[in-house]
Amino acid sequence: MISSPDLVAFTEEDYFGDTYVEPNSLPEEFWLPLFPYAGNANPWSKASFAKFTKDFILISEFSEQVGPQPLLTIPDDPKAWGTFDLNYFSLRIMSVDYQTSFVGHPPGCGYPKLNFVEDSRVVLGDSKEGAFAYVHHLTLYDLEARGFVRPFCIAYISADEDKIMQQFQELSSEFTKASECLKTGNRKAFASELERKLKDLEYTRTVLHEEAELQKKENGCYATQSIEKANELANVEKSIYEHKDLLKQVTSYPNRKLKDPDFLPYEPEPLGVDQDQISGDSNPEDPLDDPSSARRPSYTPQFIKAKSTKCFDKRLKTLEELSDVYFFNQTMDQLAQIEKTFRGDLCYISTSQIDTALLKQQKITNFLFEVFRDWEEESEKPQYGQMLAPDNDNSSNPAPSNEPASLESYTSCVETVLIKMEQDISEEGQQETESSLCDITQDNSEECLEADMKDSVSSGESIEVLGSERSFPAQGSFIQSESQASLPVHYPEVVRRKEVSKRTNSEDSIEVLSTTDSITPEDLRASCPTSIYEEGPYGDSSEKHIYQSPALSQQQVDSGVKDAGGVEKEATEQADPACCIGQEGPRFEEPAPELGQECSNSGLVKVAPRSSIAEEQGPGVDDGGFASADGAPEGSPSYKLNLTYLSDEVARLDVDDFSDSTSFMSDSTSSERAASPFLSGNPITVKHKRKAGQGALRFIREYPLAQQAIFCLLSGRTLVVMGADEEKVRKLVNALIIFVPNLGKYAETVKPWLTSPFQITDLHSWKLIGLHRVASPTGSSMLFSLNRYSRYVSILDADHKTLRCPPYKGTLISKLADHWTQIKCGSTYFMHVQSMLSQLCSKAFLYTFCHHLHLPIHPGEGDASVASRRMGFLQHQLGVSGEDFKIVQFLGELIKLHYLQGPGKGGTPPVFRFDYTTSFLYKI
């Protein structure tokens, strides 16, 4: 329910109750003062310079033929990654795969052994690209591949590092599920491939055998040809033996794994899958039986020529071919679901997770106003609190000094190919020496790290934290006020690393060039001291500054021009779809002290069309009170969606337009925000509700009789919205939806558009009806039914703006729906309504579960005294008076029924309660 972003910090503190040392999560001041350009920069988006607009999932492979290559992304939409260089990033994420261990013939073993490697989970960042990724490495088996393995990785790429870090557990568990699914399918496919191969081999053996016999007869046993044939035959036999062994290994895998307590055998969810697939999978111990038996008749064995497998020009199987079709699709669905789940700003994900966790605890009342989520059906997930706590510790206590230097060096071995250009950047001799010193240490630490990594492989669960990139943002806001001089003190371990090149010679001598390219703050400080010096901790690229610096200092103003230059430069970068690696070259070749100048020297288009669009939109939609100081155009549309400052008009703008027109990260987060607050729920309904918040706000402003209408809904009296215009009626219904309590799982409580007469049975479940007013026989019969049941319904006439309903004299709804409310934004109002409604729920809960309010304390007590006690309690303890009593009573009855019938079951239809009260006609 609490979804306001600036509340999160406090909530979290309350929630966990620990000392909260993270400076950027809970400053002594409120959040906003730290961001004087709150209108300008999205304070929740730290890496707004990322070249992609949305988080996405990338699947890459370390191909034995071409090296690291991106295979596919989710969503499969070029817009998702924008100008982000997938090839380059694949290279980076694949090159940290420490999972791959030796597969093949281990010494002392005659046959190839399959290594069942645990997936590894790594977080890594590319600060230059502004991309942070949760990387999940996995290995698939392929008979034709070297060592039978094909290394893959699935990466969740986001521009928000905190998001990756804080959601690590969730990401990890979700990706593990997906990976497990994929691997199950792969094992299945691998096994059937092996079977096929075995058939081929056996056929080959028979053929060779016959040939050998023939040759023996013709040439005698000791002819060279015969011996060759015999050798060939022996090879085939050996191969058969090996393959049989492999098959045994792969089929016995699930059995072995089942003994492992951590192993979660993948259980498919039956969503629109044909039954045989499920049944085939439900028997993972024997994955061969059904598909292979299906294939067997159609498969004709082929003669295998010796050494045919060693060919390098062969086509490798695609990912889809590597896995069983069903499992592959299942995995893709899962990944798409993951992408959906983690869409949006971290704040909202966290908040909604807390939300869900808290709501889950309110078993008794959560059904009333919450979007229906299958609370009960959901498997027992670990409580969010537990999940969050360790994460939070990580992020809230990032104390840089605690970060081992080795981790940083580990990041540093994330490579770029361009060694030469790195040289160019380091124009200052002092730093060169420093860095060269570092290089030496780096090598050592790398070795250490490798040892570390081995350990972590075995644990399979270790979180690899990127020292440099991780610690900086965590310190962000804190550091900003620090002087330049203090920086080295804070970051003693921050040293420049560059051109650490590592050459990995694989068996097949595919060369992988590894170069570090992480630029430390010192570089930037040295190169452009005025504008950058504060930015040090944030990272390596100058343009980052303008997005991230929330600085209040004069420097910001001073550097305004430079900022603008930076923006332009950023824009050019974004406009250029080419590979980033290539682009970095010219940029850094110029040892320009001023960024702006540097930019103009780069000779590229200065202002990208996108950013100019953003600029134009900027002031127009600005709220006024938050005019930007430097007029920097960056991130312009984003803040306008900042919930608390939005005017209705702006909020109504289609957020997608923003995200389409610009690729700024900040935009994307804000556009995500529209959908994100209730990610865990049913997204459609939730979006619906949020829109309804806007509508509801308009409704209470437009109709002074809104309170009566809302009272009807909350007290369970059906409200009929009648009108001739469908759109109008639907709008009103949508606006009022947020006030309709759920009756349980019986039926829909809202009927947005009805064109036929309703019956008394409809009134049981429908609490909000949009009714078509027509001047036809059906229309009149409809009006007759309306007339007939007028005592049970309130009628809101959309055309004449009248409301016929019982009078309302209470205080509760005036707070809920104040005609003169100062709330200007729909989602804010929605939150207000939600909090009010949850208050109401708690009152109803108290009311329902107080024994003495409903039943006599002692046997002789009459109903009258119970009733008076009840009224007293409501008035004095709950502060409920007048007609508000009916609301609490109605909600109480719903809670009772819900509790009595228990969760899960459909149960009997809800009882229909009503009062005999006079209705009045209200007009505007």
Added chain:
Amino acid sequence: MLFCVRSFVVALHSHKLGMLRWLLGDRESQGPVEKTTVLFIGEEQPKNAYTELQVLKGHFDMVRFLVRIDDVRFASAGDDGIVLLWNVQTGERLHELRGHSQQITAITRFQKHSAESSCPMILSASSDRSVSLWDADTGNRVQTVTDLRSSVKCLLVLERLDLWLSGGNDLCVWNRNFELLCKTEDFNDAGITAMIELPKNCIAAAMDKELIIYRLTVPSSELESWEIQEVKRLIDHQDSIRALISVNDQAFASGSHVGELIVWDSLDWTIQSYERVFGDTAQADIQSEIKLLSPKQNEMSVQHLTSDGEYIVAAIGSGIYVYSLLTKNVIAYRKTAHDSDVLHTLKLPNGQLISCSEDGSVRFWMLQDLPPPAEHASSAFFGMWGFGRANKQPNQQVKKGADCLVLRSLELTGDLIGHSGAVQMFLPFNDNVLVTCSTDHLVMLWKDGDRESRLRSLDLFNKLEQNKGL
């Protein structure tokens, strides 16, 4: 049936025109709800305790009959030939008695007295010319008789003799094991529509305009057989008899299609009292009104009679008349108690009357003493329930003209609106539970919301205790 619906709609047209006009968007008429000549109680009903409604679905056709089985169970039956047993507390459907292929024409409770226990049975007759006996506990058909010569129109159970009688084109006497004991000769063109039990093993059966008294001869020994004989024919009604009830040990009453109400002596079958509602009780002004309106016969037809031994309540046309056996006159009446024909009435011991009608509503009435004539203009009294003066005028004129024969008034205290078709019957249970059935295929349970809420609270805390907390 078609007629019913039409008249219902017409009635609505006339009396709630104001509201309708508002609904239709006519801004002119948005004043106070117009009072027309027909009664309209309004929405404020403080004496109406039925604030909770449960709809029981299960029938596929009109539901005409409700039979009480015991304190918690009842049966409903109608034109779909199915008898459904319900729990009145939970609304749960207990059994579905299927066996009749055509509409149910009569249904009654049949208490089976065996040595150890008495289990309630249901006796049902259908147009498919069969009668069945059902066990209410198990829902099984215990006995059935098919291929009767005619369909049975009415059933009468004589519990003390452990017999039941079926009336159709003949009158048959059956024992508990569905053995035909004796029967009358066939009536060619007419059939028996109603039967009541009279003292001395006599039975009164209504057949068109005549009341026939039969005497049942109980065999004194095994050898003798049962015998039923016609004793007397009462031919005082001028039109076909619509209702026949026994009032008490001394009297029974019958009503005819033209509004005659005759109270008979149970023993010697003589007329104790003859009331022609529109001719005698009603005054000249009403008669002139009738002439002016040229009423249909239907408006005077006695649809239903009920009695508590002291009063006879007659549903005549769309009006309700209360006849006192003591003073032998109509002590209170409402000529237009409903918008359409009243189909069923009941008088409760507390002076409350319930009526249901083709107009789809159930109304509650209270027999109240009229204020003394001097205070007849007391607007406070009439204003209390929001009645227009127009409603009162005939009443007061009657009172003046009839020499204070009409001593009491029927005051509307509440109504139930829910059915979309004619309410055929209702059945009150203890604790303010009322069951209604209607031509709209629905059975409804009307309950006291406060009481139900208390019961639910009780359940809640019981469950809480079971679960040992939340």
